[in-house]
Amino acid sequence: MSEIELKKQEMKEYISRMEYVQSLLGLVHWDMRVNMPPKAVNFRGEVSGYLAGELYKMTTSEKVKEFIDYFLPIDDLDDITKATVRKIKKEYDKTVKIPEKMYTDFVNLISVAESVWEEAKAKNDYGLFKPYLKQIIDYNKQFADIYGYKNKRYDALLDDYEMGMTEEELDRIFNPLKEVLINLIKKLNERGDKPKDHILKGKYPVEAQNQFAKIIAKKLGYDLESGRIDTSAHPFTIELGPSDIRITTRYDEENFISGLLSNIHEMGHAIYEQNISRDLRGTMLMTGASMGIHESQSRFYENIIGRSREFWKHVYPDISTLFPSLKKLSVDEIYQAVNSIKPSLIRVDADEITYSLHIIIRYEMEKMMIDEDVDVDELPSIWNKKYKDYLGVEPSNNSEGILQDVHWSGGSIGYFPSYALGNIYGAQILNTMLKQMPDFYERIENGDFLSIKNWLSDNIHKHGSIYTPSELIEKVSGEKLNPEYFIKRCEKIVEEKLK
Amino acid sequence: MSEIELKKQEMKEYISRMEYVQSLLGLVHWDMRVNMPPKAVNFRGEVSGYLAGELYKMTTSEKVKEFIDYFLPIDDLDDITKATVRKIKKEYDKTVKIPEKMYTDFVNLISVAESVWEEAKAKNDYGLFKPYLKQIIDYNKQFADIYGYKNKRYDALLDDYEMGMTEEELDRIFNPLKEVLINLIKKLNERGDKPKDHILKGKYPVEAQNQFAKIIAKKLGYDLESGRIDTSAHPFTIELGPSDIRITTRYDEENFISGLLSNIHEMGHAIYEQNISRDLRGTMLMTGASMGIHESQSRFYENIIGRSREFWKHVYPDISTLFPSLKKLSVDEIYQAVNSIKPSLIRVDADEITYSLHIIIRYEMEKMMIDEDVDVDELPSIWNKKYKDYLGVEPSNNSEGILQDVHWSGGSIGYFPSYALGNIYGAQILNTMLKQMPDFYERIENGDFLSIKNWLSDNIHKHGSIYTPSELIEKVSGEKLNPEYFIKRCEKIVEEKLK
Numbered sequence: 001m002s003e004i005e006l007k008k009q010e011m012k013e014y015i016s017r018m019e020y021v022q023s024l025l026g027l028v029h030w031d032m033r034v035n036m037p038p039k040a041v042n043f044r045g046e047v048s049g050y051l052a053g054e055l056y057k058m059t060t061s062e063k064v065k066e067f068i069d070y071f072l073p074i075d076d077l078d079d080i081t082k083a084t085v086r087k088i089k090k091e092y093d094k095t096v097k098i099p100e101k102m103y104t105d106f107v108n109l110i111s112v113a114e115s116v117w118e119e120a121k122a123k124n125d126y127g128l129f130k131p132y133l134k135q136i137i138d139y140n141k142q143f144a145d146i147y148g149y150k151n152k153r154y155d156a157l158l159d160d161y162e163m164g165m166t167e168e169e170l171d172r173i174f175n176p177l178k179e180v181l182i183n184l185i186k187k188l189n190e191r192g193d194k195p196k197d198h199i200l201k202g203k204y205p206v207e208a209q210n211q212f213a214k215i216i217a218k219k220l221g222y223d224l225e226s227g228r229i230d231t232s233a234h235p236f237t238i239e240l241g242p243s244d245i246r247i248t249t250r251y252d253e254e255n256f257i258s259g260l261l262s263n264i265h266e267m268g269h270a271i272y273e274q275n276i277s278r279d280l281r282g283t284m285l286m287t288g289a290s291m292g293i294h295e296s297q298s299r300f301y302e303n304i305i306g307r308s309r310e311f312w313k314h315v316y317p318d319i320s321t322l323f324p325s326l327k328k329l330s331v332d333e334i335y336q337a338v339n340s341i342k343p344s345l346i347r348v349d350a351d352e353i354t355y356s357l358h359i360i361i362r363y364e365m366e367k368m369m370i371d372e373d374v375d376v377d378e379l380p381s382i383w384n385k386k387y388k389d390y391l392g393v394e395p396s397n398n399s400e401g402i403l404q405d406v407h408w409s410g411g412s413i414g415y416f417p418s419y420a421l422g423n424i425y426g427a428q429i430l431n432t433m434l435k436q437m438p439d440f441y442e443r444i445e446n447g448d449f450l451s452i453k454n455w456l457s458d459n460i461h462k463h464g465s466i467y468t469p470s471e472l473i474e475k476v477s478g479e480k481l482n483p484e485y486f487i488k489r490c491e492k493i494v495e496e497k498l499k
Numbered sequence: 500m501s502e503i504e505l506k507k508q509e510m511k512e513y514i515s516r517m518e519y520v521q522s523l524l525g526l527v528h529w530d531m532r533v534n535m536p537p538k539a540v541n542f543r544g545e546v547s548g549y550l551a552g553e554l555y556k557m558t559t560s561e562k563v564k565e566f567i568d569y570f571l572p573i574d575d576l577d578d579i580t581k582a583t584v585r586k587i588k589k590e591y592d593k594t595v596k597i598p599e600k601m602y603t604d605f606v607n608l609i610s611v612a613e614s615v616w617e618e619a620k621a622k623n624d625y626g627l628f629k630p631y632l633k634q635i636i637d638y639n640k641q642f643a644d645i646y647g648y649k650n651k652r653y654d655a656l657l658d659d660y661e662m663g664m665t666e667e668e669l670d671r672i673f674n675p676l677k678e679v680l681i682n683l684i685k686k687l688n689e690r691g692d693k694p695k696d697h698i699l700k701g702k703y704p705v706e707a708q709n710q711f712a713k714i715i716a717k718k719l720g721y722d723l724e725s726g727r728i729d730t731s732a733h734p735f736t737i738e739l740g741p742s743d744i745r746i747t748t749r750y751d752e753e754n755f756i757s758g759l760l761s762n763i764h765e766m767g768h769a770i771y772e773q774n775i776s777r778d779l780r781g782t783m784l785m786t787g788a789s790m791g792i793h794e795s796q797s798r799f800y801e802n803i804i805g806r807s808r809e810f811w812k813h814v815y816p817d818i819s820t821l822f823p824s825l826k827k828l829s830v831d832e833i834y835q836a837v838n839s840i841k842p843s844l845i846r847v848d849a850d851e852i853t854y855s856l857h858i859i860i861r862y863e864m865e866k867m868m869i870d871e872d873v874d875v876d877e878l879p880s881i882w883n884k885k886y887k888d889y890l891g892v893e894p895s896n897n898s899e900g901i902l903q904d905v906h907w908s909g910g911s912i913g914y915f916p917s918y919a920l921g922n923i924y925g926a927q928i929l930n931t932m933l934k935q936m937p938d939f940y941e942r943i944e945n946g947d948f949l950s951i952k953n954w955l956s957d958n959i960h961k962h963g964s965i966y967t968p969s970e971l972i973e974k975v976s977g978e979k980l981n982p983e984y985f986i987k988r989c990e991k992i993v994e995e996k997l998k
Contacts, residue, residue: 020549023542024523027530035534039725040743043522047740050519226538241546244539 004074008081011067012282014058015084019282021055026240032111033232034248045111052107053100060096064088083466084283090163091284097146106139110411117409118233126380126398133408134376137369140413144370154370157414161291162421163468167367170417173424173483178360180487182390184353184494188341189392191498195340197257199333202325204256212256212322213249213263216315220301221453222247222267226274234406235262235348237269237298242281245273256323257338258349261302268301269294271453275461289460290469291415295422296429297456303352303423304430305452309335310445341497343391345400353490354391356423361386362405362416370413425473427486429460432477503573507580510566511781513557514583518781520554525739531610532731533747544610551606552599559595563587579782582965586783589662596645605638609910616908617732625879625897632907633875636868639912643869653869656913660790661920662967666866669916672923672982677859679986681889683852683993687840688891690997694839696756698832701824703755711755711821712748712762715814719800720952721746721766725773733905734761734847736768736797741780744772755822756837757848760801767800768793770952774960788959789968790914794921795928796955802851802922803929804951808834809944840996842890844899852989853890855922860885861904861915869912924972926985928959931976 001009028048036044058064071077071085095103113132120129144156152167159165213229225243232248239245247266251259272288280286288294305311312335320326326334341351347358365382368374374382380402387401388394395401407415433455434440443451459476473481500508527547535543557563570576570584594602612631619628643655651666658664712728724742731747738744746765750758771787779785787793804810811834819825825833840850846857864881867873873881879901886900887893894900906914932954933939942950958975972980 016545017549020546023546024527024550027526028523031526031530035727037723037725037727037743037745039722040740043740043742046515047519047522050516051523223538224536226536228534228536241539241542243542244536246536 007067007070011071011084014063014067015088015284016282018055018058018284019286021051021058023239023241023244025051025055026238029111030238030240030246032114033234033236034230038115041112041115045108048111049104049108053104056095056098056100056103059088059091064092068092079466080280080283080285083285087284087465094147098143102139102142106411109135109139110409113409113411114406117403117406121233121399121403124397124399124403126403129403129409130376133379136408136411137376137413139411141370152367152371154367154414157366157370158417161412161415161418163290164470165292165417165421167371170363173481174356174360174363174417174420177356177420177483177487178390181353181357181490184490185341185343185357185391188494188497195342196333196337197340197342198337199329200257200337201254202256202323204251204253204323206251206253208322209251209256209259212260212319215318216260216264217267219315219447220264220267220271220305220449222270223274227270229263235266236406237266237273239273239287242276242278242286243274245270261306261338262348264306265298265302268298271301271456272297272461275453275457276464277462280464280466283464285464285466287465289463289465289467289472291418292421292425293460293469293472295418296425297422297460299419299422300426300429300456304426305444305449307339307352308441308444310441312338313445314447339493339497341494343393345387345393345395346404352423353493356420357390359416359420361390363420366413366416421481424481424483424486425469427489428473428477428479428482429456430489431485506566506569510570510583513562513566514587514783515781517554517557517783518785520550520557522738522740522743524550524554525737528610529737529739529745531613532733532735533729537614540611540614544607547610548603548607552603555594555597555599555602558587558590563591567591578965579779579784582784583782586964590783593646597642601638601641605910608634608638609908612908612910613905616902616905620732620898620902623896623898623902625902628902628908629875632878635907635910636875636912638910640869651866651870653866653913656865656869657916660911660914660917662789663969664791664916664920666870669862672980673855673859673862673916673919676855676919676982676986677889680852680856680989683989684840684842684856684890687993687996694841695832695836696839696841697836698828699756699836700753701822703750703752703822705750705752707821708750708755708758711759711818714817715759715763716766718814718946719763719766719770719804719948721769722773726769728762734765735905736765736772738772738786741775741777741785742773744769760805760837761847763805764797764801767797770800770955771796771960774952774956775963776961779963779965782963784963784965786964788962788964788966788971790917791920791924792959792968792971794917795924796921796959798918798921799925799928799955803925804943804948806838806851807940807943809940811837812944813946838992838996840993842892844886844892844894845903851922852992855919856889858915858919860889862919865912865915920980923980923982923985924968926988927972927976927978927981928955929988930984 025048028044028051032041032044068085068089071081072089077085109132113129113136116132117129120126140157141153144153147156147159149156155166158167158170210229214224217224217227217229227245227247230246230248231250233250235247235249237245237247247263247270249259249263249266272294276286288297309332313331316326316331316334329337339351341353343354344350347355350358361383364386365379368382369379380398383402384394407413437443437451437455440452443449460472463472467475470480524547527543527550531540531543567584567588570580571588576584608631612628612635615631616628619625639656640652643652646655646658648655649665654665657666657669709728713723716723716726716728726744726746729745729747730749732749734746734748736744736746746762746769748758748762748765771793775785787796808830812830815830815833828836838850840852842853843849846854849857860882863885864878867881868878879897882901883893906912929939936942936950936954939951942948959971962971966974969979
């Protein structure tokens with residue numbers, strides 16, 4: 001083996017050990033959210049902190065610097081090694097600036113904060129969570145200042161989830177989208193569109209819902225021999241290893257749509273992770289290209305597939321067997337109900353049109369948290385006011401308001417925009433796909449989901465994070481990120497409603 | 500702080516980090532047995548291997564040697580520090596002799612072997628498991644040779660589970676017990692005792708059995724806010740942290756006794772772990788005194804409490820409400836059925852009299868595996884012959900024979916004797932307890948299990964492993980380990996049957 005091949009091998013072994021620690025952090029987190037007995041929370045926080053400290057040491061070691069210094073000057077590196085070095089350099093540069101104690105303190109904090117948030121949400125007690133949120137905001141500000149930024153402090157956080165993204169760019173994309181969506185909702189309200197989702201209200205035993213999730217997993221191609229479905233307060237997907245991609249959901253006994261679409265959403269994430277090339281083990285690239293691209297896959301499955309008329313035609317026989325009360329409804333009635341447009345309070349239950357406004361509210365709040373000195377006491381009323389202004393609805397308590405989502409309690413500020421970006425990437429990907437696979441909707445109706453999965457895997461999944469999100473979307477669609485496809489999709493959906 | 504106090508503090512912090520790694524190893528193992536998707540097994544094996552390697556490094560580091568060298572010459576150390584130093588020295592001396600690669604290879608092997616064993620048992624295919632068992636035996640022989648021993652190679656392995664125990668000592672205890680038990684069974688057979696357990700055969704939904712397990716947990720004092728009950732192929736108890744002690748069980752829909760007694764057994768282990776003094780964090784002493792003492796607690800709960808007439812008087816109202824078919828039986832009929840004595844093939848379902856013979860068979864086989872060069876091909880027929888000779892029953896396949904137990908696949912050879920020692924310790928502890936708490940059985944009948952738990956916690960649990968097992972039993976009972984109490988108990992049980 002040549003010297004360079006030996007060095008690559010050495011780097012691969014080093015990164016494999018980092019992947020073991022990441023897998024352990026994942027398992028610790030998954031277990032906390034799904035299984036852990038309540039009194040175990042403090043010790044578990046210490047264990048997380050220990051692991052995070054180990055990962056910190058591995059990320060910032062002399063060895064990593066040695067790999068970077070060795071490979072960086074080499075011009076004709078293969079794509080994968082080049083991407084690996086870019087990634088470890090980015091992590092190194094950022095992490096080495098954060099003192100280890102600050103980092104492990106933060107990890108300890110958020111591992112407790114998530115459980116406090118869960119309790120606060122259950123008890124509708126913002127006061128319980130407030131001091132944790134304040135600390136999380138302060139840490140994020142400090143991190144941003146340490147990372148550095150050109151224009152806005154918030155840019156430094158965005159970059160963690162969507163490489164190269166800025167507030168300026170997001171404003172450029174989100175501001176027109178916000179105007180369009182507020183107008184579309186206004187139009188619907190004026191013309192008096194009546195949401196029909198109440199017809200689905202019924203009794204759907206959790207056990208049967210879970211059984212249906214497994215049927216859907218099989219159809220869509222989410223491999224349950226490399227994954228599993230559990231319940232947790234907030235649904236999530238987590239990668240614990242190349243063949244261990246787990247999702248969680250929460251079921252509502254009166255409404256099966258919420259749990260089903262949430263499951264399909266998470267399966268979109270999980271299918272992405274399950275289909276990244278195994279050759280990328282030990283390269284740091286066995287993850288999605290960005291959070292926005294990741295959300296494009298989950299929302300592709302949830303909205304483009306899961307809310308299509310053809311999907312409901314296909315699953316009608318199965319689901320009406322499992323839930324016989326559905327037999328009194330036609331496919332079209334169910335389809336209309338699933339696609340009801342109704343401004344509501346809960347993001348994860350939102351329809352495709354109002355959803356992005358839920359995100360834009362959070363985005364605007366995050367900018368205030370990070371760029372300005374907003375008082376945590378004021379956050380609930382700011383939240384409520386924005387909901388009233390943009391969506392015309394107002395939370396009656398903090399559990400359905402500021403305490404709604406897990407993200408901030410998990411330490412993530414800057415993640416939310418990914419969801420709306422996911423919608424935009426998704427519509428653009430669909431536009432390309434329809435050119436190459438004009439019978440896309442027929443395939444859905446025939447249950448041929450696997451050919452769709454294969455297209456997505458070949459064009460997106462398998463590459464892991466070899467490419468940056470902007471490289472990837474250009475490679476897939478031939479052009480830069482373009483919000484027009486999603487805006488057109490929204491307009492078309494509303495137009496159809498108004499017919 | 501004085502220099503010695505600072506050094507103690509430093510050692511505590513060091514050991515705390517080892518405890519984090521042990522907790523992670525526990526979580527990885529628990530997850531493998533309870534949740535992990537099947538295709539994840541290989542990567543998970545690598546993760547286990549990584550953790551084991553970290554623990555190896557921590558156990559054999561220069562730092563540990565420094566602690567030992569510092570504290571060992573100090574005469575007036577407190578009990579806890581003295582015990583800590585004894586323990587880290589023992590681990591250090593043993594582990595430093597094992598090459599790191601050999602150790603991590605072994606951990607990798609057993610993490611795969613357990614899953615292979617599970618499959619082999621399900622498919623009744625000894626051939627599948629055989630090459631793994633051969634390797635596990637070979638590793639154990641090598642370990643024993645490296646650790647060193649005075650008389651028998653097997654002694655070196657026994658010492659891992661029961662400090663200071665030897666084959667000679669076990670022969671001295673087990674040989675007379677074996678004779679007594681074989682004779683008692685003969686007597687029962689001659690006088691024609693008819694086991695009455697068939698009257699309990701029925702339909703017991705898993706959900707209801709699980710619900711009853713939670714009722715029993717509450718009664719006995721197994722805190723489910725610091726624990727949980729799941730299902731797995733082989734029941735076990737695992738400590739993932741000071742407030743995270745989980746048990747697993749397996750339920751039989753036709754027979755609730757098997758799952759119930761298994762649950763009570765594991766709760767005995769879990770109550771032990773939950774009641775070790777929290778002050779022992781960071782000392783390596785937050786574990787049971789030995790495996791034999793641990794089994795004494797689980798079998799105390801299972802047999803002395805769970806098979807007593809008073810226990811069944813107490814739980815009759817609850818259990819006959821949950822399983823109404825039991826209403827046609829009297830408490831005495833259930834009690835007799837639960838205490839049926841019948842030589843059988845499955846250790847975990849065995850009654851109190853025949854149980855120790857199941858252990859003695861395994862003990863004799865382990866001696867052959869380690870002291871002699873027995874061919875793994877011959878193990879199934881040796882197993883079957885011993886069952887025929889001692890218990891008069893013969894397995895019809897390897898799943899209920901040589902493949903029955905998880906222990907060997909988990910790498911443990913030398914563990915089995917602990918179960919029989921547990922019976923012997925347990926009877927001796929009961930003898931002391933009855934002197935101090937003459938109304939012991941009345942308390943059970945009244946459901947006052949917590950005072951019994953408190954006695955055990957005060958006398959045994961809270962000490963963790965500050966004392967060696969022989970120190971502890973002498974401290975509790977005022978004498979050395981004495982098998983006569985258990986032999987008398989067995990004779991009395993059989994006498995009662997023959998009345």
